[in-house]
Amino acid sequence: MPRLPHILTFILLLIPAFAASAQEDTQEEMDTTKYEDLEVVIIKGTSTERVKLSVENKDVIGSADLLRAACCSLGESFTNNPSVDVNYSDATTGARQIKLLGLSGTYVQMLTENVPNLRGAAIPYSLSYIPGPWMQSIQVSKGASSVKNGPESITGQINVEMIKPHLQDGAWGNIYFDSNLKTEGNATGAIHLNDRLSTAVLLHVENAEKDHDANNDGFMDMPKAKQYSFANRWAYRHKHIFSQFMAKALHEERLGGQSRHHNESMTDRYGISLNTNRLEGQWKNAYMLNDEHNTSFALILAGQMHQSDNSIGKSDYDVHNNTGYAQLLFETDITEQHNLAAGLSYNYDYFKEHIGLFSVVTPSINGLHRQKEAVAGVYAQYTFKLNDKLTAMAGIREDYSNQFDAFFTPRIHLKYTPCDWLSVRASSGKGYRTAHALAENTPLLATGRTILIDEKLDQEEAWNHGVSLAFNIPINDKDLHLNAEYYYTDFIHQLIIDREKDGVLHMGNLNGDSYSHTAQIDATYPFFEGFELTAAYRWQTAKTDYNGDLKERPLTAKYKGLLTATYKTPMEIWQFDVTGQLIGPSRLYVAVGNSNHSKPYALLNAQITREFRLFSIYIGGENLTNYKQKDPILGANDPLGTIFDATQIWAPTDGIMGYVGIRFKFNKY
Amino acid sequence: MKKILISSIASLLFCGALQAADMKELVVKTSPEMHCQRCENKIKSNIRFVKGTKKINTDLKSQEVSISYDAEKSTVADFEAAFKKIGYNIKVVSNKPIEKK
Incomplete structure (x- = not known):
């Protein structure tokens, strides 16, 4: 593989005095409090926009954009975003996964309020764990990210900011119903107890009870699902102290597999039962030492307990994953031009897995397995800002894992703004993560293939390099926002999911090359008052060595086109949203018909919203082109055969869907 | 293209309605001040429903709120009531017809 980009990274790292604060960058579009490390942000421009001053290539999906589609959960919040793809992982469990820069969502570091979250065993169904109405905004950073949040970001970071008690006062809620008979309700309330203390309660209930098999393959198109979640937040701020606490509990049940409608008499039904219980807590504390220099200390503590009992056909897989996280950080503006951040972090992961796979080559895979990993890290990030022309950020971190010993993470970002209408960004950096073959890929058990897992999996390690150009071109007194970007990810070590051989699913270490190239161009222009159009096109290629044969990574679309339009009437009483997507072909690991590539297809979503003073009504449709993957389950007539595979999914498995919802708002000002 | 055409026609009709x-x-000035x-x-998101x-x-500097409205559909009293609902009293600075161009 070409090593030039790696060499360039080190050269860039040697250039002194290049850095910039990752937090101060957002001030133009956001009102960021002094406690910047806690990223308390109020989105002013509430629709999707690129953060102009950010040294990172960062999109913000604001609260207004989250209302442009059904947005029942985090997974449905990227409908209008050109950079993030969300696909079903398989045709039976309803699991969805993110793809960023043409690579799996496991390489995107997920954060809630800038604290690592939704890791390990939570990954497969994590996109359903944050209800849409609980979210205030989402920040999508592409490429190498700040070292502050740990070494795990490879293709980027997605940070979810939730509703904040100290910024809200009142009650909100929504009720949603769709043509798949899914019902959902959310209620949120925040109250300011006094000038210092505020609290919020967030509730979510959903129920999808439809046992439907539109394609008559004997399997439910989507599983029945129930979810209950509850969160309580507290915020305390007084003079130089700011503290935020959040606790969350979630219970989810999914039932899928062969439909009872078609298999009433069947005694040996292929059933899917997934039960998840999850507890989360995070506590962030900041103390401002010096207002003038923004000098602050912060202590962040977080923990998650995730318990998931999975029964997929004849295979059982139960996993308990407990995580503890602590970070102590210090940050100061030495002068207006120089900023320094440094910190210590500690992460502890505990996995207990009961594995009972139906078809395995190595019997030792089955049984009880325990794994503990403790990672202690230290980091420093130096930033430099020269007027508004040059911003740079260089970070290094050294971590020690009891599983993989010491490892070093360098990352650098540069932003150069030669004139008002152009910003050039470049980034380069390394990322590492520990792969958990089954915990992170549970939906892959919906296969009749024999499962083979390497005894010792490497720590995943990759470089990411990227460059982007952002133009703001004035046309007719309005700005055309044009963005062009290119990213290259090169893996040194990686967990490879190899389904190239018939009848075998091999999860093992990379032996050879694995990389991805992604190029994207997108443009947004407000043609007239209230009407805005965004067009985007992304080309991507990802290749991996499978047993000495360099092949396209399967189920990765070669291109994606997106066209999204929104129109608001002058007083924003009515809003109309339409989004169209064109998804390119993907390589299939099992040829269908005579082709080993899927066909390109188009998707269309639309929504109309009517605002009233105390509530709004929205009605919309998803997949209005009614495009469905034909026969998504291979060998559906013999679920215990080696041909059976529900994981070769490249398009929607369910067709057109209509929905209606009502949102309530009782704001206290 | 079709959508743009439809929107343009809708805008023309809307402008026509404004003319008529x-x-x-x-x-107005508000009490308490903004x-x-x-x-x-708060003011924009509520008063728009009158x-x-x-x-x-809204202008924080001059502490004034300017509202263009159809006087055949609402009166100053309606705005006074709407402001009151969200905790503001208003003092009318001016209420002038908008000259047709």
């Missing part, structure tokens, strides 16, 4: 309406501009963007948002409201501008 008895448009006025109401300028302090921040949150106050501005019938016939076409445009609202």
Whole structure:
């Protein structure tokens, strides 16, 4: 593989005095409090926009954009975003996964309020764990990210900011119903107890009870699902102290597999039962030492307990994953031009897995397995800002894992703004993560293939390099926002999911090359008052060595086109949203018909919203082109055969869907 | 393209409707005063539901709220009531017809 980009990274790292604060960058579009490390942000421009001053290539999906589609959960919040793809992982469990820069969502570091979250065993169904109405905004950073949040970001970071008690006062809620008979309700309330203390309660209930098999393959198109979640937040701020606490509990049940409608008499039904219980807590504390220099200390503590009992056909897989996280950080503006951040972090992961796979080559895979990993890290990030022309950020971190010993993470970002209408960004950096073959890929058990897992999996390690150009071109007194970007990810070590051989699913270490190239161009222009159009096109290629044969990574679309339009009437009483997507072909690991590539297809979503003073009504449709993957389950007539595979999914498995919802708002000002 | 065409026609019809309406501009000062963007948002997001409201501008510097409205659909009293609902009293600075161009 070409090593030039790696060499360039080190050269860039040697250039002194290049850095910039990752937090101060957002001030133009956001009102960021002094406690910047806690990223308390109020989105002013509430629709999707690129953060102009950010040294990172960062999109913000604001609260207004989250209302442009059904947005029942985090997974449905990227409908209008050109950079993030969300696909079903398989045709039976309803699991969805993110793809960023043409690579799996496991390489995107997920954060809630800038604290690592939704890791390990939570990954497969994590996109359903944050209800849409609980979210205030989402920040999508592409490429190498700040070292502050740990070494795990490879293709980027997605940070979810939730509703904040100290910024809200009142009650909100929504009720949603769709043509798949899914019902959902959310209620949120925040109250300011006094000038210092505020609290919020967030509730979510959903129920999808439809046992439907539109394609008559004997399997439910989507599983029945129930979810209950509850969160309580507290915020305390007084003079130089700011503290935020959040606790969350979630219970989810999914039932899928062969439909009872078609298999009433069947005694040996292929059933899917997934039960998840999850507890989360995070506590962030900041103390401002010096207002003038923004000098602050912060202590962040977080923990998650995730318990998931999975029964997929004849295979059982139960996993308990407990995580503890602590970070102590210090940050100061030495002068207006120089900023320094440094910190210590500690992460502890505990996995207990009961594995009972139906078809395995190595019997030792089955049984009880325990794994503990403790990672202690230290980091420093130096930033430099020269007027508004040059911003740079260089970070290094050294971590020690009891599983993989010491490892070093360098990352650098540069932003150069030669004139008002152009910003050039470049980034380069390394990322590492520990792969958990089954915990992170549970939906892959919906296969009749024999499962083979390497005894010792490497720590995943990759470089990411990227460059982007952002133009703001004035046309007719309005700005055309044009963005062009290119990213290259090169893996040194990686967990490879190899389904190239018939009848075998091999999860093992990379032996050879694995990389991805992604190029994207997108443009947004407000043609007239209230009407805005965004067009985007992304080309991507990802290749991996499978047993000495360099092949396209399967189920990765070669291109994606997106066209999204929104129109608001002058007083924003009515809003109309339409989004169209064109998804390119993907390589299939099992040829269908005579082709080993899927066909390109188009998707269309639309929504109309009517605002009233105390509530709004929205009605919309998803997949209005009614495009469905034909026969998504291979060998559906013999679920215990080696041909059976529900994981070769490249398009929607369910067709057109209509929905209606009502949102309530009782704001206290 | 079709959408743009439809929207353009809709805009023309809307402009036509504006021409026909008895448009006025109401300028008021609020009590308590507006302090921040949150106050501005509160006013804009609520007053827009008064019938016939076409445009609202808030100015923290001058502490004035300018409202373009169709006087055949609403009166100053309607705006007074709407402001009162969200905790503001208003003092009318001016209420003049908008000249048709």
